[in-house]
Amino acid sequence: MYETAPLLDDPIHNLKTIRDLYRWAITEMENADLSYGHGSPDAAEEASFLICRALKLPFERFETFFDAALTHNELVRLVHLIDRRVHDKTPTAYLLKEAWLTGHRFYIDERALIPRSYIAELLEEDLAPWIDDPYEVESVLDLCTGSGCLAILAQGTFPNARVTGSDISADALEVAKINRRDYGLEDDLELVQGDLFASLEGRRFELIITNPPYVTTASMARLPAEYRHEPALALGAGDDGMDVVRRILREAKDHLTENGMIIVEVGDGLEAVEAMYPGLPLTWLTVSGGDDQVFMARAEDLRAYFS
Structure with a gap:
């Protein structure tokens, strides 16, 4: 044979x-x-x-x-x-089951969006010049935290801050818990489940960072196959991609301290954001992807605009 x-x-x-x-x-x-x-x-x-x-x-x-x-x-x-x-x-x-962001390793699986955000670059630079002294920041919220990657990076940038990561997805938060444990932050980093600010009533933060869903309905239909392995909940945001951003900006004024600020990543949504809120003072921040990916808004301007 x-x-x-x-x-x-x-x-x-x-x-x-x-x-x-x-x-x-x-x-x-x-x-x-x-x-x-x-x-x-x-x-x-x-x-x-x-x-x-x-x-x-x-x-x-x-x-x-x-x-x-x-x-x-x-x-x-x-x-x-x-x-x-x-x-x-x-x-x-x-x-x-791993992804890297600004030199940091994170556990990841299909329950959460793969870590990628230009906000990580800004945290690596201590959010200068917008934050004078990162050691003086006492409270930070990472909204739509997903795997918890930005919340963990924020904890490193602002060592004296109480950092909270919030997400609507219980599955994503299970991934965030693994990363929190891997970085030894179980006693420091707070993880909260809720629809945006729903579980944070009455709480205010000096800094809110968020990389929310911002993919338009049309773009969702054309996504490459790789992106279809990710949770659709973490990507899709309506016809103009602004369904979640719209809610965040309107509600953020009630969750920022007097001199607080919010930093929002919107992909290629600059035109949609500015069309939605004409006259709202926004500062578009420079990241490796350009000057039209991430913006910053101050609490006083949000309160005046949405009053």
């Missing part, structure tokens, strides 16, 4: 080293109709991130392992992950 020869195109039998796998993964990804909106700009970086983190190798030394041979179990697992990325269009962050 003779053994059947392995198929020549079977990667399990033809790939030996990390270099082999990396080259094969790039080709597979380039031949597929993939979207790279969850952290990596192209197939090469996506493949390197997937392989590197699946093997728990350090980013900065990845190339030094190129000629290392893979064990059979490692190869089987990696080929399976790459196959899911290519054919199921599952985002790499969900495959690995």
